[in-house]
Amino acid sequence: MHNINIKELAKSLNLSTSTVSRAFRDNSDINKATKERILAKAKELNYQPNHYASNLREQRSRTIAVIVPELANNFFSQAIHGIERVAREKGYHILIFATEDEYEKEVSFIRHLHNGRADGIIMSVSGEANDHTYLDELAEKRLPLVFFDRVYEDIITPRVITNDYNSSFSAAKHLIKQGCTRIAYLVINKNLSIGKTRMQGYLDALEEFNIPYDDKLVIDCTNSYRKNNTILKNMLSKVKPDGVFTSVERLAFATYYACYDLNISIPNDLKVIGFSSLEIAPLLNPSLTTITQPATKIGIEAALLLFKLLEAPETVDLNCQIVLDSTLVKRNSTALKS
Amino acid sequence: MHNINIKELAKSLNLSTSTVSRAFRDNSDINKATKERILAKAKELNYQPNHYASNLREQRSRTIAVIVPELANNFFSQAIHGIERVAREKGYHILIFATEDEYEKEVSFIRHLHNGRADGIIMSVSGEANDHTYLDELAEKRLPLVFFDRVYEDIITPRVITNDYNSSFSAAKHLIKQGCTRIAYLVINKNLSIGKTRMQGYLDALEEFNIPYDDKLVIDCTNSYRKNNTILKNMLSKVKPDGVFTSVERLAFATYYACYDLNISIPNDLKVIGFSSLEIAPLLNPSLTTITQPATKIGIEAALLLFKLLEAPETVDLNCQIVLDSTLVKRNSTALKS
DNA sequence: TTGTACGCGTTATCAC
DNA sequence: GTGATAACGCGTACAA
Secondary structure (H helix, E strand, O other), X not given: OOOOOHHHHHHHXXXXXXXXXHXXXXXXXXXXXXXXXXHHHHHHHOOOXXXXXXXXXXXXXXXXXXXXXXXXXXXXXXXXXXXXXHHHHOOOEEEEEEOOOOHHHHHHHHHHHHHOOOOEEEEOOOOOOOOOXXXXXXXXXXXXXXXXXOOOOOOOOOEEXXXXXXXXXXXXXXXXXXXXXXXXXXXXXXXXXXXXXXXXXXXXXXXXXXXXXXXXXXXXXXXXXXXXXXXXXXXXXXXXXXXXXEXXXXXXXXXXXXXXXXXXXXXXXXXXEEEOOOOOHHHEOXXXXXXXXXXXXXXXXXHHHHHHHHHOHHHOOOOOEEEEOOEEEOOHHHOOOO | OOOOOHHHHHHHHOOOHHHXXXXXXXXXXXXXXXXXXXXXXXXXXXXXXOHHHHHHXXXXXXEEEEEEOOOOOHHHHHHHHHHHHHHHHOOOEEEEEEOOOOHHHHHHHHHHHHHOOOOEEEXXXXXXXXXXXXXXXXXXXXXXXXXXXXXXXXXXXXXEEEOHHHHHHHHHHHHHHOOOOOEEEEEOOOOOHHHHXXXXXXXXXXXXXXXXXXXXXXXEOOOOHHHHHHHHHHHHHHHOOOEEEEOOHHHHHHHHHHHHHHOOOOOOOOEEEEEOOOOOHHHEOOOOEEEEOOHHHHHHHHHHHHHHHHHOHHHOOOOOEEEEOOEEEOOHHHOOOO
16 A cells, blocks of 8 residues: 655645645644645645654654453443543544453563553453562553553552442442342452452441351352353352342353253342443343443543643652442342342 | 663664564574574563554554444444454554444544554444445555445445345244234334345345335334434334334344333233344343344454455455354244243 | 754665 | 665754
8 A cells, every 4th residue: 555655745745845744733833825735735635644654753652552351341342432532532542452361461462562552551450460560660661551440459550440349338238238148249350459349348248237257158250151150050059148249240140140040030039239331231130230330431531541641740640549439220130029 | 751772772782783673573584592692682671673663664554443333332342352363363453443323433534544554444334424435545545444244335345244134034034933913123224234234134024924014114213322212112102013123232222121111011012133242132131032143253254354455465356255144042032922 | 934854763675 | 694774754953
C-alpha cells in the first residue's frame, strides 16, 4: 500500500514540507489562507500524517494499552467500552491485551510495552500473579499505570475500584436476613486481593450475626467450567449450604447449572447471590440477585485518571484511589418463597 | 519515560548499532557468540526495539485494526477473543474500534487507518451504512480488509460468515413444527445484508409450509432498549403472534422483558427463538432456543484470512468467503408445553 | 510567514 | 562477521 506522504503533498502545492506540517498543528504560525489550501488538498488526496513517523518524532504514541484477564466477560467488555469512549474523545487509540489469567502473559505484555508502543497502561491484573516486582520496572521508567477492579496491593499506582468490602458485607447480610445460616462463599483465587476483600465482608457479616464460620463453606474454584461443576456438585451434596455467595459472576452460573443437575430448587432449597455485570440477570431462572459493579463507569474513571497522569502527572497522587459504589439488586434467587 | 535505545545498547557492548540490530533478526549473518552476548545484555537492560522506529523503517505496523459495531455484545467479544489469539501468535497487536452502529464513525475510522496505523482491517459493518463507496478507497490503496458476520454485499473482499439463510430457515421451520402459525420476525435494520438474508430464510420457510406472509409480523426494531420495549409490547398485544424469531440476540431479551410485563407465558402463549451467542442461554427463564454462531471460530478464521492476505495476497481470491455453520439448540422457549 | 536542515530509532545496503 | 551510512515520514529550531 502506498500512502501519500507529506513530501508529495507539499510538492503538489508548491510548498515546503514544514509549511504543510504546520497546517496540521494548532500552535504554529501559518497564514490562514495557505492553511486552508493545504487542508483542502490534503482532504482531496486523502492525506493522513503517518502515525509512526509522528510518534517517533514526538516520542509518544497517543495509544493506551488495556490489559485484562479475559475479553468474553461482561464486566471487562463494559469496562473496555468505557475506556474506549474516553480514549476516542482524547484522540487516543486503545490496544487490547488478554492475559487469560496467565501470569507469564501479563509479564510479557508489560515488558513488551517498554518499547514505546503505548503511553500508558490500564490494567486489571491476572489471577495467578505472585511476584509483582516486575511492575516496579514500570515505576522506574515511569510508564503511567492505572489499575482497575483487580489490583495488586503492593504496587503503588492510582486505581479505580468498587467498595468490595461493603458490597460483600451487604450481600452476606442479605442472605442472612433471608434466613440463610450456612452460606457458602465461592472464590476463584483466594490470594487475589479482590478475593480477600470480598471474603472479609462475608466473614464480618457472619460474625455480626453470630453465625459460626465453617471453613468447609469456603470453596476455591477454578477457571474451568468442568472442574467447577464437579467441585460444586460435590460441595452442594456434601456440605449442604442454604445460601451461596459467589465472588465472581461465572461461579453464580456454575451454581445454577449444578443446582439444575442436582434438582436443587433456587431459592427454596438454596439462595444465590453473586457479583455480576450481567445485564439480563432479571431473565435468569430464577432471576439472579446481584451485586453489580458500575463497569462502564469504572472504565471511564480509569481512563480519565490515566489521562490526568499523562497530562499533568504532578497533580496526581500515586496513592489515590477512586472508589465507586456497586449496587445490590435483590431478585428471586434470594427470595423467601419462589 | 526514557527507554534505552539501540545506540546505547551498542555502546555498552562496544559494538555498532548494525550488529546489535542483526542480533534481533533471524536472517542476518552474525556470530553466534556475539548474538548471545547482545541478547543477554539486552535482557539485562530491558531493551526493546522501538516499535515506531521499526514500523517507520519497515513500512508496516504489525498491527491489525478490528472494527465492530459494539463491544458489550457476546458475539463480538467472543469474536475479538478469537482474533486476538491468532494475532498474538503471529506477533501482531490488535487495535479496537467500536462504531456504536454509527456510519460516520465507521467512515472516520477507515479513513484514519490510511495513515499506516494498521496493516489490515477486520470489520463487522455498522448497521446504518448506506454509501459504501468510501471503502473503495481502501481497494485502491490495497489495505487488506476482511469482513466478518455483517458485510456489505457490494464490496469485494474476503469474508467470514455463517450460513444465515439456512439457519433462519431452520429456525422458522422449528417454530412451525412446534405449532406456530403467526410468527413475528424481529430485525434491527432490514436493509443490512444480514437482516435481509435471515429474513429470506424466514420467508421461504413460511412458504414451504404454506403459511401466508403477513407484513405486520415483520417488526423493525431499534438499538434503544426503551423504544424496543414499547414497540414489542405494542406488537404483542395487537398483532398477537404465537412465535417470535429474533434476528439479533438483544431482541430476544427484549421479547422476554415484554412478555414478563404483559404476563405472556413463554412457551405456552408464545414461542421464542433467536440468534444468540449467549453462553448461559440454558439459564434463562425459560431457557432460550438459539441459533448460535461459532463466534470465536469466526474471529479466528477472519484473522487467519487476513494474515493470508498480508503474507501471500496472490493466493487469496478476493471473492472468497468462508461459511461456517451455526447450531440450532432447542430449549424450552420453543417447547410444546412448559 | 515560509523554507532549510536535522534528528527521532531502526534496518538494509554496501563496504571492509 | 562487522561497521558506516542512508533512508523511512514527520516536526521543529533556526534562518531567511
